[in-house]
Amino acid sequence: MTTTTTGAVTGTPVDLGAPLRGADLQRAASPLPVLVGPAVRDRLDRGREFLRTVLADDARPVYGAKTGFGALIGFAGRADEADQCDNTLAHLGAGQGPDLPADIARAALLVRTWSLAQGLSGVSPHVVDGLAAMFATTFVPAIPRYGSVGASGDLIPLAYATQALRGRGHAYVDGERLPADEALRRTGLTPLTLDGRDALALVNGTSVTTAALALALDDVRASHRAVQDLTCLLADVLGCDPGFLDPRLITAYGHPGATTVADHMRDVLAGTVPSGARSLQEPYSIRCSPQLIGAVEDALRYVDGVVAADLAGVSDNPLFFPEDDLVAHGGNFFGQPAAIAADVLAAVTASLGNLAERQLDLLVDPVRNTGLPPMLAAGPGQQHGLQGVQLATTAFVAEIRRAALPAGTQSLPTNLHNQDVVPFGTQAALRAYDVAGLLRLLCGSLALGLRQAVHVGGRRPTAPRCAALLDALADAIPPVDPDRPLDADVRLAADLVTGFRC
Structure with missing residues (x-):
């Protein structure tokens, strides 16, 4: 398989509609194609449509979309969806220590992408598309090692990964550590736009643990x-x-x-x-x-x-x-x-x-x-x-x-x-x-x-x-x-x- 930072990627794609294998995680350290097929897109659309229906019903509570997070679930979240995304991610910027190895960081995002692609998280389809596009490049989010207890997902490390995909924090391109917005520009990627549910779904899983x-x-x-x-x-x-x-x-x-x-x-x-x-x-x-x-x-x-x-x-x-x-x-x-x-x-x-x-x-x-x-x-x-x-x-x-x-x-x-x-x-x-x-x-x-x-x-x-x-x-x-x-x-x-x- 050959590629450049922003060029075409060749090789057998990782199909998000098929089972994920350990060998796929090994391959994720380098650029690889990730396929979002029709069946995956259909279940993402159905999950997103259902989420919209639920959110429109004031009588149906949805954690993280209408509420605060963790111990603050008893308080209302922010009404604006973009603000709720920021509210989700900002408080999780508390990690410390050296950055995770690139193979773990990219493998973790592949695990996360596959989980979201099953359509049970209610995420926007463009989130999965954006993640799939990232794998065709050498983009690696800078994720601090310390901060996760692995109990509500790998909240803090995945928050850093998500922020990098939004152009915030830092990331690596071809091994060089850069501000994330510059890393996105170099690799031709568009910053992810997220609402509160998208943000929570990206962080609320044990993908770093599973990948490592x-x-x-x-x-x-x-x-x-x-x-x-x-x-x-x-x-x-x-x-x-x-x-x-x-x-x-x-x-x-x-x-x-x-x-x-x-x-x-x-x-x-x-x-x-x-x-x-x-x-x-x-x-x-x-x-x-x-x-x-x-x-x-x-x-x-x-x-x-x-x-x-x-x-x-x-x-x-x-x-x-x-x-x-x-x-x-x-x-x-x-x-x-x-x-x-x-x-x-x-x-x-x-x-x-x-x-x-x-x-x-x-x-x-x-x-x-x-x-x-x-x-x-x-x-x-x-x-x-x-x-x-x-x-x-x-x-x-x-x-x-x-x-x-x-x-x-x-x-x-x-x-x-x-x-x-x-x-x-x-x-x-x-x-x-x-x-x-x-x-x-x-x-x-x-x-x-x-x-x-x-x-x-x-x-x-x-x-x-x-x-x-x-x-x-x-x-x-x-x-x-x-x-x-x-x-x-x-x-x-x-x-x-x-x-x-x-």
């Missing part, structure tokens, strides 16, 4: 596959007996994730020949790897389901059902499912990260690595091999563990006790996104260690698929001989192994 969780899940999934492959490569380089993967043994364990993982690892290790130099039972970081990585697989399947449900759901309040003449006031903006799933994702990221760090520790230790030099140094003392890399992995694991404290258990009442319980899913999802990046670096560190191990005397893998992975690493990364800074090599190895298919 979905992107984190994809990243952890890639590392999860890489850890399986790297464990096999480690076992082959050290000459381990693959009996710890015996299908009868794993079947007796009884957990489906372990079965799936062991099946894959047996395939990767097919053809390996044990060296006979290892002890009867390997350390747990090898011997128990299918059980550990399999437990992560079981947990990731749960997170898969939560993300799929979030992407298929409408997150807003109230919702409008023209066929039933119903305005439903409720809590579909409450991000509890994503909060729990994000906490689970952070926990399993910690387990995978700990495994990768322990495996690297085994690999650099001459007492346990079948006689390879300490720190895999080509000339110990004169050179230091992976010593700095191992120090960094220890720091990565400590940071992941610190961040894995569950956010969903930290509920605090706010908003005059209107929001007396809150999920804190936004914090959970953003931290899951952060630690997913650290897990990638741990995979890269272990991969670099395995590439170096063969250079300093480790055996060439005997399983063809393990050998293919090692060759890919060796082709991309020279041996550490002599010492050099390895930060870029770790990142390169991480990209390679998370994208490689054994």
Whole structure:
């Protein structure tokens, strides 16, 4: 797919009339076409017409359109629709901290656009058209990280996104941070005009939480596959007996994730020949790897389901059902499912990260690595091999563990006790996104260690698929001989192994 800032966009469009997928969110980081088809337009028109009918009836209350917001619902809102929009957004300009990464900001708006396009929010059709047009450009709203409790939607971050689309605040174009009105001009976009209902619908959903969780899940999934492959490569380089993967043994364990993982690892290790130099039972970081990585697989399947449900759901309040003449006031903006799933994702990221760090520790230790030099140094003392890399992995694991404290258990009442319980899913999802990046670096560190191990005397893998992975690493990364800074090599190895298919 190619594009310029304001030029034509090519590639398969994201159809707002079809299910939204995690892969669509990955694509949203770059310009992409978004299709507002006839069926979507029809339901938007019907939802908007019904809203107009309801608003014309003085006897029918509609939160946020005729009332104040949150704890001030008992007071009348502003009579003018444009003023009600300003009233919605202005008080939410209270976010702080660094801007969210561009991929989260754009993915969040894609989630929000899809939700609005289902026609249950009563938004003006031109709002969805305007959002769709934005995705064809490199426009990214500047959204501060801190301020959402994820309970009435991601109110504060989505308010910043909405204000940027109106030409207020700041935005990025091709990575440059600009006043939002200038960013709109550069990308050829027209500022959105909104009434009170449009504004509230844009902010009253957990789209930032869902987007961050979905992107984190994809990243952890890639590392999860890489850890399986790297464990096999480690076992082959050290000459381990693959009996710890015996299908009868794993079947007796009884957990489906372990079965799936062991099946894959047996395939990767097919053809390996044990060296006979290892002890009867390997350390747990090898011997128990299918059980550990399999437990992560079981947990990731749960997170898969939560993300799929979030992407298929409408997150807003109230919702409008023209066929039933119903305005439903409720809590579909409450991000509890994503909060729990994000906490689970952070926990399993910690387990995978700990495994990768322990495996690297085994690999650099001459007492346990079948006689390879300490720190895999080509000339110990004169050179230091992976010593700095191992120090960094220890720091990565400590940071992941610190961040894995569950956010969903930290509920605090706010908003005059209107929001007396809150999920804190936004914090959970953003931290899951952060630690997913650290897990990638741990995979890269272990991969670099395995590439170096063969250079300093480790055996060439005997399983063809393990050998293919090692060759890919060796082709991309020279041996550490002599010492050099390895930060870029770790990142390169991480990209390679998370994208490689054994």
